Amino acid sequence: ITLPVEFNASNRAVAQLANYGLVLDNELPAVKKVLQAAAxxxxxxxxxxxxxxxRLLILRGSRD
Known part of the structure; x- marks a missing residue:
């Protein structure tokens, strides 16, 4: 459940940063990469x- 939510949040963050003018158009690719890496x-x-x-299952199996 967390993974789709996190990827969606990263995509929304890029859109919001662009909408509010907090990043320039030429900065968007780098912003996307950073947020993708965070996700x-x-x-x-x-x-x-x-x-x-x-690993734990293998270790448990080797004890039997």
Whole structure:
């Protein structure tokens, strides 16, 4: 649930920054990249959690 919300928030933030004139047109690509990178931290956290779960399952399986 968090990932779609985060990506949507990043897209809305770009639009709002542009609407309020807080960034210039030539700055928009960089702003999009930064906000996309911020949203991708949630993807990275998800991957780390999945890998940690797999690791624990493998360790548990090796004890049996």
């Amino acid at each position: 991708l931290t949630y993807v990275a956290a998800l991957l780390v959690s999945i890998l940690q779960l797999l």
